[in-house]
Amino acid sequence: MASKFESSIQRGCDFIHDFACSPCEEDGLNTEAQHFCNLCTKYYCDICVTKHNGLYKRHSVLDRKDVKKWAAPPGMVDVLERCERHPGEALKLVCGDHDQLCCHVCVAVDHRNCSSIQHIPDVAKGIRKDPEFRQLPQRVAVLRKQIEDMINDRKKNSASLRKTRTTIVDEIKATRKKINDILDKMVKTTVHDLDRLVADQELSIQKDMESCTQMDDELKNIIYDIQSKDSSGEPPLYIGFRKCEEIIKQANELLQNMSSVVKYEITFRKHNEIEDNLCSVTTFGELNDSNVFCKQPRTSLFPRDHVFATNGYKKYNVKISSDKGKCDIRGICELPGGEIIITDYNNMTVKLLDQEYRVVNHCDVPKYPFDMCHIGGNEVAVCVNNNDNRCELHVINITKGKLVTTRKLSLFHRCFSAAHHGNNLYISSNTALYVYTMTGKLIEKLYEDKSVMRIAISNDGKTIYTTNLSKNQLITLDNLGNKLATFTDPDLLGSWGVHVTTAGHVFVCCYNSNTVLQVDKDGKTKLATLARRQDGVYTPQAVFFSSRTSSMVVGGWKDTLRVINVR
Missing domain, CATH: 1.20.120 (Four Helix Bundle (Hemerythrin (Met), subunit A))
Structure with a gap:
């Protein structure tokens, strides 16, 4: 038994290293390399590199910090094409069902029941001419x-x-x-x-x-x-x-x-x-953490079942000199830094507002912008329609206070509302709710109805809220598209915009009744009517709860935003 144990030590372990020490390998040992010599074109562990440096003092040796500059040994899979889950295998296939690159082991283990497995050389044909590929260096x-x-x-x-x-x-x-x-x-x-x-x-x-x-x-x-x-x-x-x-x-x-x-x-x-x-008194004063990049927004200070009440409001003019008509605000979202972005349907423009709700930049879009959603960092996705089926989702990036369109996703249906969760985009066409990958590939039609106006998704991705304008309803779905609840109310006339906070509070704005409502997380009960026309809310089409200011931002067929303080 002792001899077997000793020989096992001498042979080394059976781990698969991306680079094995060349001298150790010649001695039948399996040791991970930590250094590479460009002149010797050999790999060395920490022990062997000391002997090498003693013999070849003028050789240039690279350590793990420069591993990308190491030459790949014969027969080894290139780093770019190597499967992360199975380092010894090359990525040769792509699974369309999961939109995932695979090696043969991946397919055998995880994708054996998938129906759309393609050979990468087949899928990669014409990649150099692909607009998204050509834009890749710029995007990076x-x-x-x-x-x-x-x-x-x-x-x-x-x-x-x-x-x-x-x-x-x-x-x-x-x-x-x-x-x-x-x-x-x-x-x-x-x-x-x-x-x-x-x-x-x-x-x-x-x-x-x-x-x-x-x-x-x-x-x-x-x-x-x-x-x-x-x-x-x-x-x-x-x-x-x-x-x-x-x-x-x-x-x-x-x-x-x-x-x-x-x-x-x-x-x-x-x-x-x-x-x-x-x-x-245990301290000399209160210390407040005012991070605007907080993972837990201020809404988390309120319990999930908290019923809000209004505490006054202010209005802010968002009309700019280049606008040709009255503003028609149909989408609102907030960036991590506290800036607000709005879509102006009537003037076919997207506007960037600072923390004081002043328009500091804008960019025009070819046709009518509807809803939008935040997809990460300083990027938003904007629904752009031509009142026919020629519709797009424009990805706009905010860099140094400028709005820049970085890419466009073409859709075969109209695009009224967008929401983002995980690695998927949820798009409303007014008659159905679709799920797409971030690259614009259709995954499934999740739900279908005669009127699917706006959508919002809970923080855990398990609940989807959608407004039905024609039936004056708020529909609550699970993430499989099953209907969980249908809510109606006298104040819910012309249900249009819907928003759910990170903590799970649900707000709906209603175009015809000129109201903003709070609904319970199950989408079954009205908790409060937070604003009416006498509060300055007129034909509201978009509502957003700002975690930075604990206030609701409401926009509609007006040149001004209403910012309603709540408690």
């Missing part, structure tokens, strides 16, 4: 620039945080100094009052002692005089007696008056509220 360049900008922003953010920390610490120290000054003043005042009281008491004690001493001297002197006159006759003794009686009377009165004060003392009763108040 744009994305890398965004990543670079993000890194720079984070560096600035880090420096800003450190500066903020210093400022806050200085403010804490200043507050501490003020508190110390107040306490020092309190100590000084209290000690001054104590010293005054002690001085008054000591003065009284001194007066008592002086009076007693004086009375004692008088008594001593009078009794001495009487005793010295004993042989002088009775008249002097009588006079001495009378005087002594008077002094005794004065002494008794003095002692009686002084006995009313048994003891001079000072007591102290501290103000407990000072200590209690300080103990009840």
